[in-house]
Amino acid sequence: MAGMIYNEILDFVDDQKADMPGLALALLREIKYFVRDKWSTTDLAESEFNPSPRHPQLPIALPQLEAIAQKQPLCLYSGVFGHTIRYGAIQLQTIPCPPCGLESTPPWFKTVSAVPPGEILTRTQPIQHSDVPRRIRTKKPSKMYKPTHITYEEDGLRENFYSDHPWELARPRVILEQDGKDGQKCDWSNIQQPARELNGESVIQRQLWLLKNKPGMTSAKAYDQARHEFYAIRHQEDVERRVAKEEALATGAYFGKSMLEIGMELEDKTYESWKAWAKTEVEVIEQQRSAQYTGTELVEEAAVEGAGDEATETAAVL
Incomplete structure (x- = not known):
């Protein structure tokens, strides 16, 4: 940024045909006053610029300009009469030198150059949030810690x-x-x-x-064959059990x-x-139904009898 400003100054000097060294130093010093970023005197001293081929007599590096400025302080208004330079946010307007003869830097220049402001002083525009409702997409939980589903071939058959x-x-x-593998040791x-013992696991195995x-055997055919063999053996067990009971009863068992x-x-x-x-x-x-018709009469008769008893007792007392 400093090199670009320096080249702009050289072009301006060439166009105006003014006092070139004095104008260049004055404008550079004024730019150092007004730039609001981390551009200190040290940064300027370490920056080098390309000289203008039209004015080789101008200094080619800023340290030389700084040395000249320290030995011979130049006024901002020397050699410049009513010109204006714009570079970005920087605007410099030159006017004739006042009678006060200001030829030194301001007292706050060294302090601001050594300790620049921490942030830009301009207020940023707040972010404008749109009122359009946004669809929130929930992320599915990771399956990293989910245990794998263990399945066996016999599960569907069971x-x-x-x-x-x-x-x-x-x-x-x-x-x-x-050992949990007893079924694998049998010849099925x-x-x-x-x-x-014959049970449902025998059918599954x-x-x-x-x-x-069995080649060409489907699951349905295998299930029907194993199921029919299971029914036959269960029927045989029931017959044996029934015959044994009849024989025991015939011999007097109870x-x-x-x-x-x-x-x-x-x-x-x-049932009882x-x-x-x-x-x-x-x-x-039945009691509730009969009380619907006789309940009022019984109450009235009881009230009449109670009143008669009270009258009899009162006469006896008199």
Whole structure:
């Protein structure tokens, strides 16, 4: 910025054909007075400018101008008569020298040059916010700390089987395992295993074995085959259980009341309790209905009888 101002001064001097050294020094010193940024005397001393090719007799560096200015203080008005220079926000207007003969720098110049203002003194324009509503986009939470969803191949098969057979979950099961991989140690070419009880997990493992070992086997076909084998074995177990019970009863065994008999007794007991409650409710309703017609008359008769008794007692006292 300083070099550009210096070149502008040289062009102005060339156009006016005035006292070139005196005019250049005066204008440079006045620019130092009015610039409002961090342009101190030290910064100016370290800046070098290109001389004008038309005036080689002018100093080529600002330190030389400063040395001349310190030895021979020049007045701002020397050699200049009524000219104006504009450079950005700086406006300098030269007038004839007054009789006071001001030939020295102002007393505040060194202080302001050594300690420049901390910020620009001009007031900035506040930011104009638009009234247009802006759509706020919420960022989805990161999945970095979300645990991964662990799935197994048997999960879908279990969901399908137990949705069709919910009562299989009500059967007691032995959940004791050795290492959690007991199902992988069995040969599921047959659904019935000698060391395992038949349950829904047997159907799932049998279906999985059919899918992996039978070519062209679909999930639906494997499920139907494993399910039919499961039904056949369960039917066989029910027949064996029923025959064993009949044989025991034939030999004189007594197993107590059956589930059907126990259920009938509970139903009869509940029915009798409901019957007693219904009789009580009917009696209460009948009493309320009869009181709607006789309740007022009974109150009036009681009031008349009470008044007669009071009159009898009063006569006896007199």
